[in-house]
Amino acid sequence: xxxxxxxxxxxxxxxxxxxxxxxxxxxxxxxxxxxxxxxxxxxxxxxxxxxxxxxxxxxxxxxxxxxxxxxxxxxxxxxxxxxxxxxxxxxxxxxxxxxxxxxxxxxxxxxxxxxxxxxxxxxxxxxxxxxxxxxxxxxxxxxxxxx
Numbered sequence: 271x272x273x274x275x276x277x278x279x280x281x282x283x284x285x286x287x288x289x290x291x292x293x294x295x296x297x298x299x300x301x302x303x304x305x306x307x308x309x310x311x312x313x314x315x316x317x318x319x320x321x322x323x324x325x326x327x328x329x330x331x332x333x334x335x336x337x338x339x340x341x342x343x344x345x346x347x348x349x350x351x352x353x354x355x356x357x358x359x360x361x362x363x364x365x366x367x368x369x370x371x372x373x374x375x376x377x378x379x380x381x382x383x384x385x386x387x388x389x390x391x392x393x394x395x396x397x398x399x400x401x402x403x404x405x406x407x408x409x410x411x412x413x414x415x416x417x
Contacts, residue, residue: 272308272310275304276405277297277315278316279318281321282352284317285321285325287328297371298368300362307333311329315327316398321382324379327377329373332371333371334372335368335369338366
């Protein structure tokens, strides 16, 4: 059984998943992020403010915790994550390891879904997740997102 999750990503990195050439294929995170993610799960990509839109979905290929030097190598020196070494080092400052989430099969939604529309569907007080949120069948149906 596969699940669909929602993550919030800064706009530059969120849109990079959906590039026509050389799309972003690794999401880098800290601590125990996405511990329940399994290959085949889907992640809906929400671009944070100022974009504030759900852009599309990607499929999880694998999730792995690695020492930072190995994670940097696995990301092909940041190319697969669309980050520079300075950005990588700043993000993982004071960390010994990091989480890499390898993704593929990116599907850009025909039309991005604005935060206001998400709140219409999911409730006025809904907030994009700080970390990760598992979406319910009802939430998926409300958005008409195929799994």
